[in-house]
Amino acid sequence: MATAKNNDGTVGKALALLDKVAAVGRPVRFSELLVESEHPKATLYRLLQTLTNQGMLGYDSERQMYSLGVRLVKLAHAAWQQSSLAPIARPLLDQLSLKAGETVHLGQLDHGQVLYVDKRNPASPLTMFSDAGKIGPGYCTGIGKAMLAFLDQEKRQRLVQQQSYHRYTPSTLVSVEALCAELEEIRQQGVAFDREEHEANIICIAAPILSGTNKVLGGLSITTSTTRYSLQQLEEFKQDLLETARNIGQLAESWHFPETNS
Amino acid sequence: MATAKNNDGTVGKALALLDKVAAVGRPVRFSELLVESEHPKATLYRLLQTLTNQGMLGYDSERQMYSLGVRLVKLAHAAWQQSSLAPIARPLLDQLSLKAGETVHLGQLDHGQVLYVDKRNPASPLTMFSDAGKIGPGYCTGIGKAMLAFLDQEKRQRLVQQQSYHRYTPSTLVSVEALCAELEEIRQQGVAFDREEHEANIICIAAPILSGTNKVLGGLSITTSTTRYSLQQLEEFKQDLLETARNIGQLAESWHFPETNS
DNA sequence: TTTGTTGTTCCAAATAGTGAAACTAGGTTT
DNA sequence: AAACCTAGTTTCACTATTTGGAACAACAAA
Numbered sequence A, B: 001m002a003t004a005k006n007n008d009g010t011v012g013k014a015l016a017l018l019d020k021v022a023a024v025g026r027p028v029r030f031s032e033l034l035v036e037s038e039h040p041k042a043t044l045y046r047l048l049q050t051l052t053n054q055g056m057l058g059y060d061s062e063r064q065m066y067s068l069g070v071r072l073v074k075l076a077h078a079a080w081q082q083s084s085l086a087p088i089a090r091p092l093l094d095q096l097s098l099k100a101g102e103t104v105h106l107g108q109l110d111h112g113q114v115l116y117v118d119k120r121n122p123a124s125p126l127t128m129f130s131d132a133g134k135i136g137p138g139y140c141t142g143i144g145k146a147m148l149a150f151l152d153q154e155k156r157q158r159l160v161q162q163q164s165y166h167r168y169t170p171s172t173l174v175s176v177e178a179l180c181a182e183l184e185e186i187r188q189q190g191v192a193f194d195r196e197e198h199e200a201n202i203i204c205i206a207a208p209i210l211s212g213t214n215k216v217l218g219g220l221s222i223t224t225s226t227t228r229y230s231l232q233q234l235e236e237f238k239q240d241l242l243e244t245a246r247n248i249g250q251l252a253e254s255w256h257f258p259e260t261n262s
Numbered sequence C: 001t002t003t004g005t006t007g008t009t010c011c012a013a014a015t016a017g018t019g020a021a022a023c024t025a026g027g028t029t030t
Numbered sequence D: 001a002a003a004c005c006t007a008g009t010t011t012c013a014c015t016a017t018t019t020g021g022a023a024c025a026a027c028a029a030a
Helices: A009-024 A030-036 A041-053 A070-083 A086-100 A142-149 A153-161 A176-189 A231-254 B009-024 B030-036 B041-053 B070-083 B086-100 B142-149 B153-161 B176-189 B231-254
Strands: A057-060 A065-068 A103-110 A113-120 A192-195 A202-210 A216-225 B057-060 B065-068 B103-110 B113-120 B192-195 B202-210 B216-225
Touching: A009 A030, A009 A041, A009 A065, A009 B009, A009 B041, A009 B070, A030 A041, A041 A057, A041 B009, A065 B070, A070 A086, A070 B009, A070 B065, A070 B070, A070 B103, A070 B113, A086 A103, A086 A113, A086 A216, A086 A231, A103 A142, A103 B070, A113 A142, A113 B070, A142 A153, A142 A176, A142 A192, A142 A202, A142 A216, A153 A176, A192 A231, A202 A231, A216 A231, B009 B030, B009 B041, B009 B065, B030 B041, B041 B057, B070 B086, B086 B103, B086 B113, B086 B216, B086 B231, B103 B142, B113 B142, B142 B153, B142 B176, B142 B192, B142 B202, B142 B216, B153 B176, B192 B231, B202 B231, B216 B231
Parallel strands: none
Antiparallel strands: A057 A065, A103 A113, A103 A216, A192 A202, A202 A216, B057 B065, B103 B113, B103 B216, B192 B202, B202 B216
Protein backbone atom coordinates (compact mmCIF):
# COMPACT_ATOMS: atom_id res chain seq x y z
CA MET A 1 0.00 0.00 0.00
CA ALA A 2 2.87 2.28 0.78
CA THR A 3 2.51 5.36 -1.33
CA ALA A 4 4.56 8.46 -0.63
CA LYS A 5 4.52 9.90 2.83
CA ASN A 6 3.82 13.54 3.19
CA ASN A 7 7.34 14.84 3.29
CA ASP A 8 7.74 17.04 0.29
CA GLY A 9 5.36 19.84 0.95
CA THR A 10 2.63 20.83 -1.37
CA VAL A 11 3.91 18.89 -4.31
CA GLY A 12 3.88 15.73 -2.26
CA LYS A 13 0.32 16.28 -1.19
CA ALA A 14 -0.79 16.98 -4.70
CA LEU A 15 0.80 13.83 -6.01
CA ALA A 16 -0.61 11.76 -3.18
CA LEU A 17 -3.99 13.06 -4.17
CA LEU A 18 -3.38 12.05 -7.76
CA ASP A 19 -2.62 8.57 -6.56
CA LYS A 20 -5.83 8.52 -4.63
CA VAL A 21 -7.86 9.42 -7.67
CA ALA A 22 -5.99 6.79 -9.62
CA ALA A 23 -6.68 4.22 -6.95
CA VAL A 24 -10.41 4.77 -7.09
CA GLY A 25 -10.27 3.81 -10.71
CA ARG A 26 -13.27 5.80 -11.86
CA PRO A 27 -14.42 9.40 -11.84
CA VAL A 28 -14.90 10.54 -8.31
CA ARG A 29 -16.79 13.22 -6.38
CA PHE A 30 -15.27 15.90 -4.23
CA SER A 31 -17.04 14.66 -1.16
CA GLU A 32 -15.93 11.12 -1.74
CA LEU A 33 -12.34 12.25 -1.69
CA LEU A 34 -12.99 14.45 1.30
CA VAL A 35 -14.06 11.70 3.68
CA GLU A 36 -10.88 9.75 3.07
CA SER A 37 -8.73 12.81 3.04
CA GLU A 38 -6.84 14.07 6.02
CA HIS A 39 -7.03 17.58 4.63
CA PRO A 40 -9.72 20.04 5.54
CA LYS A 41 -12.28 20.88 2.91
CA ALA A 42 -10.74 24.10 1.69
CA THR A 43 -7.31 22.61 1.32
CA LEU A 44 -8.50 19.63 -0.61
CA TYR A 45 -10.57 21.88 -2.77
CA ARG A 46 -7.67 24.08 -3.78
CA LEU A 47 -5.45 21.09 -4.36
CA LEU A 48 -7.98 19.64 -6.75
CA GLN A 49 -8.33 22.94 -8.53
CA THR A 50 -4.64 23.23 -9.03
CA LEU A 51 -4.32 19.74 -10.41
CA THR A 52 -7.32 20.25 -12.61
CA ASN A 53 -6.16 23.36 -14.32
CA GLN A 54 -2.77 21.77 -14.72
CA GLY A 55 -4.43 19.06 -16.74
CA MET A 56 -3.37 16.31 -14.39
CA LEU A 57 -6.98 15.83 -13.46
CA GLY A 58 -10.00 16.18 -15.66
CA TYR A 59 -13.20 17.67 -14.31
CA ASP A 60 -16.64 17.01 -15.66
CA SER A 61 -18.54 20.07 -14.56
CA GLU A 62 -21.94 18.59 -15.27
CA ARG A 63 -21.50 15.60 -13.05
CA GLN A 64 -18.98 17.24 -10.75
CA MET A 65 -16.55 14.39 -11.08
CA TYR A 66 -12.79 14.34 -11.10
CA SER A 67 -10.79 11.84 -13.09
CA LEU A 68 -7.19 11.48 -14.15
CA GLY A 69 -6.24 13.88 -16.88
CA VAL A 70 -4.86 13.47 -20.34
CA ARG A 71 -1.64 15.22 -19.47
CA LEU A 72 -0.67 12.10 -17.63
CA VAL A 73 -1.02 9.99 -20.72
CA LYS A 74 1.28 12.32 -22.60
CA LEU A 75 3.86 12.36 -19.85
CA ALA A 76 3.71 8.62 -19.54
CA HIS A 77 4.47 8.14 -23.15
CA ALA A 78 7.67 10.05 -22.64
CA ALA A 79 8.37 8.23 -19.40
CA TRP A 80 7.88 4.85 -20.94
CA GLN A 81 10.18 5.76 -23.73
CA GLN A 82 13.03 7.23 -21.77
CA SER A 83 12.85 5.66 -18.39
CA SER A 84 12.03 2.08 -19.06
CA LEU A 85 13.83 -0.74 -20.71
CA ALA A 86 10.90 -1.24 -23.03
CA PRO A 87 11.95 0.69 -26.12
CA ILE A 88 15.42 -0.77 -26.00
CA ALA A 89 14.22 -4.29 -25.44
CA ARG A 90 11.48 -4.22 -27.98
CA PRO A 91 13.03 -6.07 -30.88
CA LEU A 92 14.51 -8.62 -28.54
CA LEU A 93 11.17 -9.28 -26.94
CA ASP A 94 9.61 -9.81 -30.33
CA GLN A 95 12.27 -12.27 -31.19
CA LEU A 96 12.05 -14.20 -27.96
CA SER A 97 8.29 -14.39 -27.95
CA LEU A 98 8.30 -15.58 -31.52
CA LYS A 99 10.89 -18.24 -30.86
CA ALA A 100 9.22 -19.49 -27.71
CA GLY A 101 5.73 -19.10 -29.05
CA GLU A 102 4.65 -17.91 -25.63
CA THR A 103 3.91 -14.68 -23.81
CA VAL A 104 6.90 -12.62 -22.80
CA HIS A 105 6.87 -10.00 -20.05
CA LEU A 106 9.32 -7.25 -19.33
CA GLY A 107 9.30 -5.71 -15.86
CA GLN A 108 11.19 -3.36 -13.61
CA LEU A 109 11.48 -3.08 -9.88
CA ASP A 110 9.42 -0.44 -8.17
CA HIS A 111 9.44 -0.31 -4.41
CA GLY A 112 9.71 -4.03 -4.13
CA GLN A 113 6.96 -4.66 -6.61
CA VAL A 114 7.05 -5.52 -10.26
CA LEU A 115 6.14 -2.81 -12.70
CA TYR A 116 5.34 -4.35 -16.03
CA VAL A 117 6.55 -2.17 -18.85
CA ASP A 118 5.95 -4.35 -21.86
CA LYS A 119 4.39 -7.58 -22.94
CA ARG A 120 4.46 -9.61 -26.10
CA ASN A 121 1.84 -12.17 -26.88
CA PRO A 122 2.07 -14.31 -29.99
CA ALA A 123 -1.60 -14.70 -30.87
CA SER A 124 -3.23 -17.08 -28.38
CA PRO A 125 -4.69 -14.71 -25.86
CA LEU A 126 -4.40 -16.19 -22.42
CA THR A 127 -6.19 -13.88 -20.07
CA MET A 128 -4.09 -12.96 -17.16
CA PHE A 129 -2.98 -10.21 -14.96
CA SER A 130 -0.67 -7.85 -16.83
CA ASP A 131 -0.14 -4.94 -19.19
CA ALA A 132 2.21 -2.03 -19.37
CA GLY A 133 1.91 0.17 -16.31
CA LYS A 134 0.36 -2.50 -14.19
CA ILE A 135 2.06 -3.60 -11.04
CA GLY A 136 2.31 -7.02 -9.49
CA PRO A 137 3.74 -8.47 -6.31
CA GLY A 138 7.46 -9.06 -6.06
CA TYR A 139 7.53 -12.17 -3.90
CA CYS A 140 5.37 -14.44 -5.98
CA THR A 141 6.00 -13.67 -9.61
CA GLY A 142 8.84 -14.96 -11.69
CA ILE A 143 10.15 -11.55 -12.65
CA GLY A 144 9.81 -10.26 -9.13
CA LYS A 145 11.79 -13.09 -7.61
CA ALA A 146 14.43 -12.97 -10.31
CA MET A 147 15.01 -9.29 -9.66
CA LEU A 148 14.98 -9.56 -5.88
CA ALA A 149 17.41 -12.45 -5.97
CA PHE A 150 20.08 -10.43 -7.71
CA LEU A 151 19.93 -7.27 -5.67
CA ASP A 152 22.74 -6.60 -3.27
CA GLN A 153 22.28 -7.99 0.22
CA GLU A 154 21.16 -4.77 1.82
CA LYS A 155 18.47 -3.77 -0.62
CA ARG A 156 17.24 -7.31 -0.92
CA GLN A 157 16.91 -7.61 2.82
CA ARG A 158 14.92 -4.43 3.06
CA LEU A 159 12.56 -5.28 0.21
CA VAL A 160 12.01 -8.85 1.33
CA GLN A 161 10.92 -7.53 4.71
CA GLN A 162 8.34 -5.21 3.26
CA GLN A 163 6.54 -7.63 0.98
CA SER A 164 2.91 -8.14 1.86
CA TYR A 165 2.84 -11.94 1.64
CA HIS A 166 -0.69 -12.60 0.64
CA ARG A 167 -1.44 -16.27 -0.15
CA TYR A 168 -2.79 -16.10 -3.69
CA THR A 169 -2.62 -19.85 -4.25
CA PRO A 170 -1.59 -22.87 -2.20
CA SER A 171 1.91 -22.58 -3.69
CA THR A 172 2.51 -18.96 -2.76
CA LEU A 173 5.53 -18.43 -0.54
CA VAL A 174 4.28 -16.47 2.43
CA SER A 175 7.21 -16.01 4.74
CA VAL A 176 10.46 -14.12 4.71
CA GLU A 177 12.33 -17.35 5.38
CA ALA A 178 10.76 -19.29 2.54
CA LEU A 179 11.36 -16.41 0.17
CA CYS A 180 14.99 -16.00 1.18
CA ALA A 181 15.66 -19.66 0.64
CA GLU A 182 14.01 -19.46 -2.74
CA LEU A 183 16.06 -16.42 -3.69
CA GLU A 184 19.24 -18.25 -2.75
CA GLU A 185 18.19 -21.08 -5.02
CA ILE A 186 17.44 -18.65 -7.81
CA ARG A 187 20.84 -17.03 -7.49
CA GLN A 188 22.41 -20.41 -8.01
CA GLN A 189 20.28 -21.41 -10.96
CA GLY A 190 20.35 -18.04 -12.63
CA VAL A 191 16.64 -18.16 -13.34
CA ALA A 192 13.45 -18.04 -11.30
CA PHE A 193 10.30 -20.09 -11.69
CA ASP A 194 6.79 -19.09 -10.85
CA ARG A 195 5.15 -22.37 -9.86
CA GLU A 196 1.55 -21.19 -9.93
CA GLU A 197 2.37 -18.96 -7.02
CA HIS A 198 0.40 -16.00 -8.15
CA GLU A 199 -2.33 -17.46 -10.25
CA ALA A 200 -3.49 -21.04 -10.58
CA ASN A 201 -2.33 -22.76 -13.77
CA ILE A 202 -0.02 -19.95 -14.71
CA ILE A 203 3.68 -20.73 -14.61
CA CYS A 204 6.75 -18.92 -15.86
CA ILE A 205 10.48 -18.86 -16.07
CA ALA A 206 12.21 -15.57 -15.47
CA ALA A 207 15.65 -14.02 -15.53
CA PRO A 208 17.03 -10.75 -14.21
CA ILE A 209 18.43 -8.14 -16.53
CA LEU A 210 21.73 -6.92 -15.18
CA SER A 211 24.02 -4.04 -16.02
CA GLY A 212 27.72 -4.46 -16.59
CA THR A 213 28.27 -3.81 -12.90
CA ASN A 214 25.60 -6.35 -11.99
CA LYS A 215 23.03 -3.82 -10.93
CA VAL A 216 19.49 -5.07 -11.45
CA LEU A 217 17.90 -3.17 -14.32
CA GLY A 218 14.79 -5.28 -14.78
CA GLY A 219 13.47 -8.73 -15.40
CA LEU A 220 12.23 -10.84 -18.23
CA SER A 221 9.92 -13.81 -18.26
CA ILE A 222 8.31 -16.39 -20.46
CA THR A 223 4.84 -17.19 -19.22
CA THR A 224 2.58 -20.07 -20.07
CA SER A 225 -0.07 -22.27 -18.53
CA THR A 226 0.15 -25.72 -17.02
CA THR A 227 -2.21 -27.00 -19.67
CA ARG A 228 0.47 -26.44 -22.26
CA TYR A 229 3.81 -26.86 -20.59
CA SER A 230 5.23 -28.44 -17.50
CA LEU A 231 7.86 -26.68 -15.44
CA GLN A 232 10.46 -29.09 -16.79
CA GLN A 233 9.54 -28.22 -20.34
CA LEU A 234 9.68 -24.52 -19.51
CA GLU A 235 13.25 -24.97 -18.45
CA GLU A 236 14.19 -25.62 -22.04
CA PHE A 237 13.81 -21.92 -22.68
CA LYS A 238 16.46 -21.17 -20.08
CA GLN A 239 19.31 -20.56 -22.49
CA ASP A 240 17.31 -18.35 -24.82
CA LEU A 241 15.91 -16.44 -21.91
CA LEU A 242 19.29 -15.82 -20.35
CA GLU A 243 20.79 -14.80 -23.63
CA THR A 244 18.03 -12.32 -24.33
CA ALA A 245 18.33 -10.91 -20.83
CA ARG A 246 22.06 -10.52 -21.30
CA ASN A 247 21.60 -8.78 -24.62
CA ILE A 248 19.07 -6.38 -23.21
CA GLY A 249 21.43 -5.60 -20.37
CA GLN A 250 24.22 -4.82 -22.77
CA LEU A 251 22.05 -2.67 -24.97
CA ALA A 252 20.85 -0.75 -21.95
CA GLU A 253 24.43 -0.32 -20.88
CA SER A 254 25.51 1.30 -24.09
CA TRP A 255 22.57 3.66 -24.01
CA HIS A 256 21.26 5.32 -20.89
CA PHE A 257 20.07 3.49 -17.82
CA PRO A 258 18.30 4.76 -14.81
CA GLU A 259 18.79 2.07 -12.21
CA THR A 260 15.64 0.50 -10.84
CA ASN A 261 14.02 2.09 -7.84
CA SER A 262 14.43 0.78 -4.37
CA MET B 1 4.37 24.49 -27.03
CA ALA B 2 1.92 26.08 -24.68
CA THR B 3 1.91 24.12 -21.50
CA ALA B 4 0.78 25.52 -18.18
CA LYS B 5 1.64 29.04 -17.20
CA ASN B 6 3.03 29.52 -13.77
CA ASN B 7 -0.17 30.22 -11.94
CA ASP B 8 -0.62 27.40 -9.55
CA GLY B 9 2.21 27.87 -7.16
CA THR B 10 4.74 25.24 -6.42
CA VAL B 11 2.79 22.41 -7.91
CA GLY B 12 2.61 24.25 -11.20
CA LYS B 13 6.34 24.81 -11.22
CA ALA B 14 7.04 21.21 -10.41
CA LEU B 15 4.82 19.98 -13.19
CA ALA B 16 6.29 22.43 -15.66
CA LEU B 17 9.66 21.02 -14.77
CA LEU B 18 8.41 17.51 -15.38
CA ASP B 19 7.31 18.60 -18.82
CA LYS B 20 10.71 20.02 -19.45
CA VAL B 21 12.41 16.77 -18.61
CA ALA B 22 9.91 14.97 -20.79
CA ALA B 23 10.59 17.36 -23.64
CA VAL B 24 14.31 16.68 -23.59
CA GLY B 25 13.53 13.07 -24.23
CA ARG B 26 16.59 11.61 -22.59
CA PRO B 27 18.26 11.67 -19.20
CA VAL B 28 19.41 15.15 -18.43
CA ARG B 29 21.91 16.94 -16.23
CA PHE B 30 21.13 19.42 -13.54
CA SER B 31 23.10 22.13 -15.26
CA GLU B 32 21.39 21.53 -18.55
CA LEU B 33 18.07 22.17 -16.91
CA LEU B 34 19.48 25.14 -15.07
CA VAL B 35 20.43 27.17 -18.12
CA GLU B 36 16.94 26.94 -19.54
CA SER B 37 15.30 27.44 -16.21
CA GLU B 38 14.06 30.74 -14.93
CA HIS B 39 14.59 29.53 -11.42
CA PRO B 40 17.73 30.14 -9.41
CA LYS B 41 19.99 27.20 -8.76
CA ALA B 42 18.79 26.38 -5.27
CA THR B 43 15.14 26.48 -6.22
CA LEU B 44 15.58 24.24 -9.19
CA TYR B 45 17.62 21.91 -7.08
CA ARG B 46 14.97 21.49 -4.44
CA LEU B 47 12.28 21.10 -7.03
CA LEU B 48 14.19 18.27 -8.62
CA GLN B 49 14.77 16.67 -5.26
CA THR B 50 11.13 16.75 -4.42
CA LEU B 51 10.12 15.22 -7.71
CA THR B 52 12.81 12.64 -7.43
CA ASN B 53 11.91 11.31 -4.06
CA GLN B 54 8.30 11.34 -5.11
CA GLY B 55 9.24 8.94 -7.86
CA MET B 56 8.12 11.26 -10.62
CA LEU B 57 11.71 11.59 -11.68
CA GLY B 58 14.41 8.99 -11.58
CA TYR B 59 17.95 9.91 -10.66
CA ASP B 60 21.03 8.05 -11.67
CA SER B 61 23.51 9.02 -9.01
CA GLU B 62 26.53 7.74 -10.89
CA ARG B 63 25.97 9.80 -13.98
CA GLN B 64 24.04 12.53 -12.21
CA MET B 65 21.19 12.41 -14.63
CA TYR B 66 17.50 12.95 -14.16
CA SER B 67 14.88 11.15 -16.17
CA LEU B 68 11.16 10.62 -15.95
CA GLY B 69 10.23 8.23 -13.21
CA VAL B 70 8.34 4.99 -13.12
CA ARG B 71 5.58 6.43 -11.01
CA LEU B 72 4.39 8.19 -14.11
CA VAL B 73 4.01 4.93 -15.95
CA LYS B 74 1.86 3.59 -13.16
CA LEU B 75 -0.29 6.68 -13.00
CA ALA B 76 -0.66 6.70 -16.73
CA HIS B 77 -1.90 3.19 -16.79
CA ALA B 78 -4.72 4.28 -14.53
CA ALA B 79 -5.24 7.47 -16.53
CA TRP B 80 -5.42 5.64 -19.78
CA GLN B 81 -7.92 3.28 -18.35
CA GLN B 82 -10.27 5.72 -16.74
CA SER B 83 -9.89 8.91 -18.63
CA SER B 84 -9.71 7.83 -22.20
CA LEU B 85 -12.02 6.14 -24.60
CA ALA B 86 -9.46 3.44 -25.15
CA PRO B 87 -10.60 0.69 -22.80
CA ILE B 88 -14.20 1.11 -23.83
CA ALA B 89 -13.41 1.14 -27.50
CA ARG B 90 -10.95 -1.69 -27.43
CA PRO B 91 -13.04 -4.55 -28.70
CA LEU B 92 -14.58 -2.33 -31.35
CA LEU B 93 -11.20 -1.26 -32.58
CA ASP B 94 -10.12 -4.85 -32.86
CA GLN B 95 -13.16 -5.63 -34.89
CA LEU B 96 -12.81 -2.68 -37.20
CA SER B 97 -9.12 -3.17 -37.80
CA LEU B 98 -9.69 -6.82 -38.53
CA LYS B 99 -12.50 -6.12 -40.96
CA ALA B 100 -10.65 -3.37 -42.78
CA GLY B 101 -7.30 -5.10 -42.62
CA GLU B 102 -5.70 -1.74 -41.99
CA THR B 103 -4.35 0.30 -39.11
CA VAL B 104 -6.94 1.93 -36.89
CA HIS B 105 -6.27 4.91 -34.64
CA LEU B 106 -8.27 6.24 -31.73
CA GLY B 107 -7.66 9.82 -30.64
CA GLN B 108 -8.95 12.52 -28.36
CA LEU B 109 -8.74 16.26 -28.49
CA ASP B 110 -6.16 17.92 -26.31
CA HIS B 111 -5.71 21.65 -26.63
CA GLY B 112 -6.43 21.61 -30.31
CA GLN B 113 -4.12 18.74 -30.99
CA VAL B 114 -4.76 15.06 -31.40
CA LEU B 115 -3.80 12.84 -28.51
CA TYR B 116 -3.61 9.28 -29.72
CA VAL B 117 -4.87 6.91 -27.07
CA ASP B 118 -4.90 3.63 -28.92
CA LYS B 119 -3.90 2.02 -32.16
CA ARG B 120 -4.60 -1.31 -33.73
CA ASN B 121 -2.45 -2.74 -36.41
CA PRO B 122 -3.57 -6.06 -37.83
CA ALA B 123 -0.02 -7.16 -38.55
CA SER B 124 1.91 -6.37 -35.39
CA PRO B 125 0.03 -6.50 -32.11
CA LEU B 126 -0.03 -3.38 -29.99
CA THR B 127 2.11 -2.28 -27.17
CA MET B 128 0.42 0.17 -25.04
CA PHE B 129 2.43 3.29 -24.42
CA SER B 130 4.54 3.08 -27.49
CA ASP B 131 1.87 4.78 -29.47
CA ALA B 132 -0.71 5.76 -26.92
CA GLY B 133 0.25 9.15 -25.57
CA LYS B 134 1.67 10.50 -28.78
CA ILE B 135 0.32 13.77 -30.01
CA GLY B 136 -0.22 15.00 -33.53
CA PRO B 137 -1.41 18.18 -35.18
CA GLY B 138 -5.12 18.88 -35.34
CA TYR B 139 -5.37 20.69 -38.66
CA CYS B 140 -3.78 18.12 -40.93
CA THR B 141 -4.72 14.70 -39.65
CA GLY B 142 -7.93 12.86 -40.32
CA ILE B 143 -8.88 12.46 -36.70
CA GLY B 144 -7.97 16.02 -35.90
CA LYS B 145 -10.12 17.49 -38.64
CA ALA B 146 -13.01 15.17 -37.88
CA MET B 147 -13.02 16.27 -34.26
CA LEU B 148 -12.60 19.96 -34.99
CA ALA B 149 -15.39 19.88 -37.54
CA PHE B 150 -17.95 18.72 -35.03
CA LEU B 151 -17.13 21.04 -32.17
CA ASP B 152 -19.53 23.85 -31.46
CA GLN B 153 -18.88 27.07 -33.31
CA GLU B 154 -17.16 28.85 -30.45
CA LYS B 155 -14.65 26.20 -29.49
CA ARG B 156 -13.94 25.38 -33.10
CA GLN B 157 -13.23 29.00 -33.88
CA ARG B 158 -10.83 29.31 -31.01
CA LEU B 159 -8.94 26.11 -31.79
CA VAL B 160 -8.74 26.78 -35.50
CA GLN B 161 -7.10 30.11 -34.73
CA GLN B 162 -4.41 28.58 -32.58
CA GLN B 163 -3.22 25.85 -34.92
CA SER B 164 0.38 26.19 -35.95
CA TYR B 165 -0.08 25.60 -39.69
CA HIS B 166 3.19 24.08 -40.66
CA ARG B 167 3.34 22.82 -44.26
CA TYR B 168 4.28 19.18 -43.84
CA THR B 169 3.56 18.27 -47.45
CA PRO B 170 2.36 20.10 -50.55
CA SER B 171 -1.21 19.11 -49.67
CA THR B 172 -1.22 20.48 -46.14
CA LEU B 173 -3.86 23.11 -45.51
CA VAL B 174 -2.04 26.07 -44.09
CA SER B 175 -4.60 28.79 -43.56
CA VAL B 176 -7.55 29.36 -41.31
CA GLU B 177 -9.74 29.92 -44.35
CA ALA B 178 -8.78 26.71 -46.11
CA LEU B 179 -9.25 24.75 -42.92
CA CYS B 180 -12.65 26.25 -42.19
CA ALA B 181 -13.86 25.41 -45.67
CA GLU B 182 -12.59 21.88 -45.26
CA LEU B 183 -14.32 21.52 -41.89
CA GLU B 184 -17.60 22.67 -43.43
CA GLU B 185 -17.19 20.00 -46.09
CA ILE B 186 -16.46 17.41 -43.43
CA ARG B 187 -19.55 18.33 -41.47
CA GLN B 188 -21.61 17.65 -44.57
CA GLN B 189 -19.98 14.37 -45.42
CA GLY B 190 -19.79 13.08 -41.89
CA VAL B 191 -16.21 11.91 -42.38
CA ALA B 192 -12.82 13.52 -42.88
CA PHE B 193 -10.06 12.51 -45.24
CA ASP B 194 -6.37 13.00 -44.78
CA ARG B 195 -5.09 13.43 -48.32
CA GLU B 196 -1.39 13.05 -47.59
CA GLU B 197 -1.59 16.27 -45.62
CA HIS B 198 0.62 15.20 -42.79
CA GLU B 199 2.88 12.65 -44.35
CA ALA B 200 3.51 11.79 -47.98
CA ASN B 201 1.79 8.60 -49.14
CA ILE B 202 -0.21 8.26 -45.96
CA ILE B 203 -3.94 8.73 -46.29
CA CYS B 204 -6.84 8.08 -43.99
CA ILE B 205 -10.54 8.33 -43.46
CA ALA B 206 -11.74 9.50 -40.07
CA ALA B 207 -14.94 10.06 -38.15
CA PRO B 208 -15.73 11.89 -34.92
CA ILE B 209 -17.02 10.05 -31.90
CA LEU B 210 -19.96 11.95 -30.47
CA SER B 211 -21.93 11.73 -27.27
CA GLY B 212 -25.71 11.61 -27.17
CA THR B 213 -25.72 15.40 -26.90
CA ASN B 214 -23.32 15.68 -29.82
CA LYS B 215 -20.34 16.63 -27.76
CA VAL B 216 -17.08 15.53 -29.34
CA LEU B 217 -15.59 12.69 -27.31
CA GLY B 218 -12.88 11.62 -29.69
CA GLY B 219 -12.10 10.47 -33.19
CA LEU B 220 -11.47 7.29 -35.08
CA SER B 221 -9.57 6.65 -38.28
CA ILE B 222 -8.54 3.99 -40.74
CA THR B 223 -5.09 4.68 -42.08
CA THR B 224 -3.36 3.27 -45.10
CA SER B 225 -0.90 4.22 -47.77
CA THR B 226 -1.41 5.36 -51.35
CA THR B 227 0.47 2.33 -52.54
CA ARG B 228 -2.38 0.16 -51.34
CA TYR B 229 -5.54 2.19 -51.58
CA SER B 230 -6.81 5.25 -53.36
CA LEU B 231 -8.93 7.80 -51.55
CA GLN B 232 -11.95 6.54 -53.47
CA GLN B 233 -11.34 3.03 -52.28
CA LEU B 234 -10.89 4.23 -48.73
CA GLU B 235 -14.34 5.70 -48.86
CA GLU B 236 -15.75 2.21 -48.96
CA PHE B 237 -14.96 1.92 -45.28
CA LYS B 238 -17.17 4.90 -44.55
CA GLN B 239 -20.19 2.97 -43.31
CA ASP B 240 -18.18 0.63 -41.09
CA LEU B 241 -16.23 3.54 -39.71
CA LEU B 242 -19.30 5.57 -38.91
CA GLU B 243 -21.02 2.65 -37.32
CA THR B 244 -18.06 1.87 -35.12
CA ALA B 245 -17.77 5.51 -34.12
CA ARG B 246 -21.46 5.57 -33.24
CA ASN B 247 -21.16 2.42 -31.18
CA ILE B 248 -18.19 3.73 -29.26
CA GLY B 249 -20.10 6.93 -28.57
CA GLN B 250 -23.01 5.01 -27.18
CA LEU B 251 -20.85 2.79 -25.04
CA ALA B 252 -19.06 5.82 -23.64
CA GLU B 253 -22.39 7.39 -22.93
CA SER B 254 -23.62 4.55 -20.84
CA TRP B 255 -20.46 4.51 -18.81
CA HIS B 256 -18.62 7.59 -17.68
CA PHE B 257 -17.31 10.27 -20.00
CA PRO B 258 -14.99 13.13 -19.31
CA GLU B 259 -15.53 15.43 -22.26
CA THR B 260 -12.48 16.20 -24.35
CA ASN B 261 -10.31 19.10 -23.32
CA SER B 262 -10.51 22.46 -24.97
C1' DT C 1 -39.96 28.21 5.00
C1' DT C 2 -36.74 25.41 7.32
C1' DT C 3 -33.21 22.15 7.39
C1' DG C 4 -29.60 19.50 5.35
C1' DT C 5 -26.50 18.56 1.83
C1' DT C 6 -22.47 19.77 -1.04
C1' DG C 7 -19.38 22.84 -3.02
C1' DT C 8 -16.93 27.57 -2.89
C1' DT C 9 -14.75 31.73 -0.90
C1' DC C 10 -12.36 34.57 3.01
C1' DC C 11 -8.63 35.89 5.75
C1' DA C 12 -5.35 35.95 9.73
C1' DA C 13 -1.82 32.75 11.24
C1' DA C 14 1.46 29.35 10.16
C1' DT C 15 4.22 27.09 7.03
C1' DA C 16 6.77 26.13 3.22
C1' DG C 17 9.28 28.06 -0.67
C1' DT C 18 12.86 31.40 -2.11
C1' DG C 19 17.45 32.68 -3.70
C1' DA C 20 21.98 35.10 -2.64
C1' DA C 21 25.80 33.46 -1.09
C1' DA C 22 28.79 30.25 1.08
C1' DC C 23 30.57 25.69 0.72
C1' DT C 24 32.26 21.12 -1.08
C1' DA C 25 34.09 17.84 -4.26
C1' DG C 26 36.38 16.72 -8.66
C1' DG C 27 38.85 17.86 -12.17
C1' DT C 28 42.08 21.11 -14.93
C1' DT C 29 45.35 24.50 -15.53
C1' DT C 30 49.51 27.01 -14.10
C1' DA D 1 51.11 21.03 -5.40
C1' DA D 2 48.93 25.13 -5.27
C1' DA D 3 45.57 27.81 -7.50
C1' DC D 4 41.51 27.76 -10.09
C1' DC D 5 37.70 26.23 -12.27
C1' DT D 6 33.11 24.04 -12.73
C1' DA D 7 29.10 21.44 -11.18
C1' DG D 8 26.43 20.30 -7.44
C1' DT D 9 24.78 20.89 -2.52
C1' DT D 10 23.64 23.31 1.81
C1' DT D 11 22.51 27.39 4.69
C1' DC D 12 19.54 30.90 6.42
C1' DA D 13 17.00 35.19 6.84
C1' DC D 14 13.14 36.85 4.16
C1' DT D 15 8.58 36.46 2.15
C1' DA D 16 5.05 34.63 -0.55
C1' DT D 17 2.03 30.68 -0.42
C1' DT D 18 -0.55 27.51 1.82
C1' DT D 19 -3.51 26.53 5.50
C1' DG D 20 -8.04 25.58 7.67
C1' DG D 21 -11.79 27.31 10.65
C1' DA D 22 -15.65 29.48 9.59
C1' DA D 23 -18.84 31.95 6.90
C1' DC D 24 -21.29 31.71 2.53
C1' DA D 25 -23.89 30.15 -1.64
C1' DA D 26 -26.73 26.89 -4.23
C1' DC D 27 -29.73 23.47 -4.36
C1' DA D 28 -32.63 19.54 -2.66
C1' DA D 29 -35.43 17.42 0.64
C1' DA D 30 -38.56 17.73 4.62
